[in-house]
Amino acid sequence: MPKDQQQWSWQQDTHPAVLYSSRPDGTVQCHLSPRNCVIRPGAVGFCRVRANRGGELVTLNYGKSVAMTEETIETEAVYHYAPGARILSMGNIGCMMNCDYCHNWQTSQARFVEDQSVHYYTPEQVVQSALERGIQVISWTYNDPVVWHEFVLDTARLAREHGLVNLFKSAFYISLEGAKELCEVIDIFSISLKSMDPTFYKRVTKGQLQPVLDATAYVFDRGKHVEVSSLLVTDANDTEGDARKLSRWVLDRLGPDVPVHFVRFHPDYKYTHVDRTPVERLERAREIALEEGVRYCYLGNVYDNEATNSYCPHCGLLVVERYGLIASPVGLTGEAHCQGCAKPLPFRLLAAPDNTALDILDVDAADLHHIEHEWRGDVKAVHVELSSEASAAHEVTVRVLGGASHGREVKRVPILPGSQYRFIACKSASDDRGVSVQLPPGVHANLYEVYDRAHFPISTVLEIQHSSDAVPEAAIRLQETRRA
Ligand code: SF4
Known part of the structure; x- marks a missing residue:
């Protein structure tokens, strides 16, 4: 069956939707987006995540x-x-x-x-x-x-x-x-x-x-x-x-x-x-x-x-x-005024967060294992997906690779025992060559290249053939599938 007609398990369980009206013929009309889809029993709307089940609108993607x-x-x-x-x-x-x-x-x-x-x-x-x-x-x-x-x-x-x-x-x-x-x-x-x-x-x-x-x-x-x-x-x-x-x-x-x-x-x-x-x-x-x-x-x-x-x-x-x-924020006061001329500026600031209550177990530097990733072309950020088999909470450290700041710590991220967590690591200065991710024993990482901001990548670095510096490999594969 082609992928676009396949039923996935994630589509099976549903949650009641809001913002719709039921019609006497069993269809429902969704009022969430201006598309106002009229949906027949058993069918989905344009977005494919809101469906008519028994004359009621439900969502397929809750949670x-x-x-x-x-x-x-x-x-x-x-x-x-x-x-x-x-x-x-x-x-x-x-x-x-x-x-x-x-x-x-x-x-x-x-x-x-x-x-x-x-x-x-x-x-x-x-x-x-x-x-x-x-x-x-x-x-x-x-x-x-x-x-x-x-x-x-x-x-x-x-x-x-x-x-x-x-x-x-x-x-x-x-x-x-x-x-x-x-x-x-x-x-x-x-x-x-x-x-x-x-x-x-x-x-x-x-x-x-x-x-x-x-x-x-x-x-x-x-x-x-x-x-x-x-x-x-x-x-x-x-x-x-x-x-x-x-x-x-x-x-x-x-x-x-x-x-x-x-x-x-x-x-x-x-x-x-x-x-x-x-x-x-x-x-x-x-x-x-x-x-x-x-x-x-x-x-x-x-x-x-x-x-x-x-x-x-x-x-x-x-x-x-x-x-x-x-x-x-190098030139703003705590009240979002300019530090130079004292005029109020249209920024909203948050008070510093409370310290987290996590009980982190320190690890000797010699016991850390490292994954290094170098930036290529215009791709200057990665998602680091962590998974822990450790029995204690640890911290993962990210350091600059190359340039004048080589070795500088840019991020420290806690990972709880038996959990997964994902975070972004990005280029922080023009001469950075990449990042070094330093992992405690029992903590593993997959890296995903981020193609520009607000992009959620789903192919790991290891799955990508580096054929281009700007076009995600999955897009190239989609084009090839369409041509075939
Ligand atoms: S596209 Fe989705 S959200 Fe928009 S009206 Fe249709 S079913 Fe509702």
Whole structure:
């Protein structure tokens, strides 16, 4: 049976859905996204994770996730809320859109998700994982959290009760009813605006522009922290006119202090016939945004470029320095004022987290085993997936490989006995050559190359044939399958 018609075990058990109406003919209409699918008994909606079972709408993906992953808030194109904060990223299965260039198509398109990639979590487990590691932000991300509505609401509500912050990274093709429910539990919205052209939305993303704009304005008007990013896809939505229209909408509807991120695309999914976005086009888009009056405009997925830093718009002081996914608030006071001119700046900061209560067993340096990974081309981050057979809690250390900082510790991650955990390690300076992951006895690691930010990789480094520095191997395989 072809993979796209196969029934996976993860699709079997269901959970009641919200936001739908039942009809006399046995169909149900889903009101979660503006697609408003009418679903026949036994069938699924466009996203393939909401189904009609006996005249009731159910979800197929409640609590079903890719592996939870510790990252930094910059991964989510959020630069003005708790710079440098660690986040716990949760991605799920399915999407209410189907962008031809999707960077997470292996999870957003439910037909490709195989049982071995699915992890099962309860709201309590997610919140407990964040708390025991001193992580203050849970990020609902990757494929798209809109189609995980019920699990997001349940978990985010519990997270709030424990003092945690919720971040929603989404294309935000959602109904206003759905956005209203999210406003009860979500603090930060990072919206991926695909274009300001309704035809582009319809043709390339299979969504619609206006509902995205309406929902974004809705959450902004309710006082939520909003940042807007746009993936500039080579020769598709990367003209000067595209940048001007987007900047004007942000200025007119959200105001000059809402950060705008122009993000570099890599060839993926059905869009492998063009190269990465030329950096000059991203830089030109940023110039246009600044000309129009946007005060904070950043470039994403670029390195060694000053357009990733934050400067005070009043005195020009560097207030947040960034390298890739790493940020240091070097010029902000604790109240988010500029240290140079004392003016208040539109950043929100979090108090330092409490120390975690984990009882870590120290290991002699001579007993550690090392995995080294070198960056290649534009791939400058890895997910490190840990599994422990040890009988005590340990720490895994990541150190810089090569360059002037060779051997410097950049990360320390606890791993509990008998558990699995995944975290991101990334390039931290222009002369880094890679990372060395130092593992205590009984702790094992798999490495997954991360192709740009907010990408959830599913092929380990060992499975990848290094045929390209920018196109994930799975995308090449998909193209070859289609041609055959
Ligand atoms: S979430 Fe959107 S795509 Fe999925 S069933 Fe509901 S209306 Fe259809």
